[in-house]
Amino acid sequence: MNRKFKYIAILAMLPLFSVAIVSSFEAAEAAKAEGRAASNYGSDTRKIVCGDRLCSDYPGGRAAFEEALRSGVPVGGEAEDDDRMEDDRHMDDDHMKDGDHMDRDHMDDGMMMDDDRMMDGMMMDDDRMMDGMMMDDGMMMDMDDGMMMDDDRMMDKDHMKDGKHMDDDHMMDKDHMDRDHMDDGMMMDGDKKTGKAVHLSRANVPATIPLHHGYYEGEDVHFIITDSSDPTHAEIISESQGWNVELAPLLANAPESATSTTYMFTNGVEGGGVHGFQSEVFTSTPAQEDEYSALTSHIHVTWNSDRSSVLTSEQDIMDAEAAGEIFLTPLDVVLNMPHIVWPDGQMMVKEDSTLTDHTPYGGGQVLDIDMEEMTVTFVAHRGWGPDGRTIYYILTDLTPAAPAEAMGVVSAPTAANLMSSSAAVDLFQFSNGLYGTGPLGFQPGIAAGAPGDDNYSPMWRIHLVSWDESSHTAVLENLMDISAMRDSGDITTTLARPGDMDHIVNCPIIDPFQ
Incomplete structure (x- = not known):
């Protein structure tokens, strides 16, 4: 059973426990008022048993015991704490022990209630209440099952997780996030772009x-x-x-x-x-x-x-x-x-051919060259087309030489002659913002053209997208997003020039699943 529902079921049963405790208390008080012990012993033993001992062992005997009952003085064998009474008797499966433990039908294994705290894979401090949610300083936050809350710590009250997070007075629009692309654990911390935000499934195939x-x-x-x-x-x-x-x-x-x-x-x-x-x-x-x-x-x-x-x-x-x-x-x-x-050369083959969603871009783009089958297997990287459609692209060559070496592809200086040519189109890569599976460690890139478009080309001029430090980052999925954020001053775009040199990348968009 879901912990949240177990917790709600426990809350629903609390009135029943309260009724049972009150009924027992009232019965005991009635017994005191009548001058008799609330005992399970039969009438034949009442005269020889005084509370929890034989009357012969009770100081003053039976008379002293009855006088103690009438005056309301504790009649146990030992002094009892004024504020607490401990019941050492074992309770069966349908009852609680020491007020702290509930049987399996009522509470998760190991769940405990201690003074003002209750834990069901989570804890509540004295000043906070949880009913599938937490309220702290006027803020309500949906809470994940199993989250632990100790006495002094709660989830940062500047954040909210309900498929999205709130940072100060801002909320990222969940409808803007592709469910297949966004990681539920996305976080934004103040003005720092520290979120593990854009986790693409099948980011590398x-x-x-x-x-x-x-x-x-x-x-x-x-x-x-x-x-x-x-x-x-x-x-x-x-x-x-x-x-x-x-x-x-x-x-x-x-x-x-x-x-x-x-x-x-x-x-x-x-x-x-x-x-x-x-x-x-x-x-x-x-x-x-x-x-x-x-x-x-x-x-x-x-x-x-x-x-x-x-x-x-x-x-x-x-x-x-x-x-x-x-x-x-x-x-x-x-x-x-x-x-x-x-002759005397080939493209670099990636040392580790095991692909994950977080396989780094560097160290080669080829996984295998099979001369018998006459095939080559590339890493296909996932990104977005101009209108937000999913694309996959491979990297074969680029200029200048330094990034070509880092990526493990062919250096092709002649590609620099495409900088001012319409044969090359724009590809936007992110240099900060939400962490993700893009080549620089942030969200994936957005291409200005894709197969089927009149302006598609495999040759790309790279533009770097940078979020302003005071802006609250969000995932961008298409050219309209880039344009809107640039117009609002939240991002800037600059032409990438590594080593102050022209930068053109041969990134054919392909269908890796054909």
Whole structure:
């Protein structure tokens, strides 16, 4: 039975105990008035028993005993405390012992009543009363079952927990909090943002993505494809790899300085390429840091005859074109194709692959690279889209180098060329406020675009959201929340520039459950 209900049941029974105690007291008083002992002994023994002893042992004998009864003097064998009387008799299962213990049918095991205090997994001091709630200095606070209250301490009277907390005269609106996102233990302490507030379920989950094979300078490269600026390529690749490629139209606006080049084959030797022929050929890998970009513009390679071979480098392609064996067609298509394994290198694999809701961002974003199954498993982080919808994203590369190293991802300096480009959109991360599962240890971030939106892109400019110290923090779930709090002066947003350098992150939003 719920403790609260047990406690209420005990309160309901107290009048019954009171009636029984009063009835016993009145019976004793009536016996005194009539000059007789309230005894359980039969009439045959009344003349030889004086209270709790034989009359022969009573000072003065039977006459003295009866005189003591008439005068109201205690007749026990020992002096009794004027304020208390102790009954040493054992009581059966339906009665209390010493006024302190109640049997199982009436009270939780171990529950005790002592003077003015009662404890049922909780305690009340002399000046406080609890009836499923506590009142202190005019404030009422709903109380969790099992909360302990000692004589000198109560729950901070500036707080209230009823799915929410009150701080001074403010109350966080529970309706604004997503039940799946908010931890019931959220607290706000004065003006300090110390609340364990935004506890997302499934905040970090594994996302297994197909690996593709390619070439660079005659050697093997393994990569993934997450986004396409072109709907046709998004559809073709999604179908061929059995994993959804998101449409990101804004990638078409990426400047040439922020992209690399990839050659795709439209005929020739059959293979695992995007179009069903030989594997793609890249012009750089993360080892060529100043040239590499996961965003690749594409050139179609088409053989002029049935005589074809596998080309494994850009030089091979140039030579075949010069020989008239192929012709090249540049396309206005940009794909997001992050490299996972390349000659003499690969993405960092997280040392501990066990995921929890509180797995830290640092130390790598990859959980496993399976070259036999041709898959890579990333950590997918949970956040919010512009309208509050749930999103999951992975991290593959970023600039500058220091945060890339801390996150365990590829350093991609060319991404800095997206700072002023519409190919990158804004992602808001929180630098203080409510503790949570975001990358900086506070609430999760909010993206300005998500798949299905015209302004979606996997390339993010990071903005830091900071709560003013005098503001009472709350969870923000969408762009409207950010705008409203910024207009009211409760938060400020600043463009993140670690080391005073441009900061762009490749964070494709993906569906980890497909």
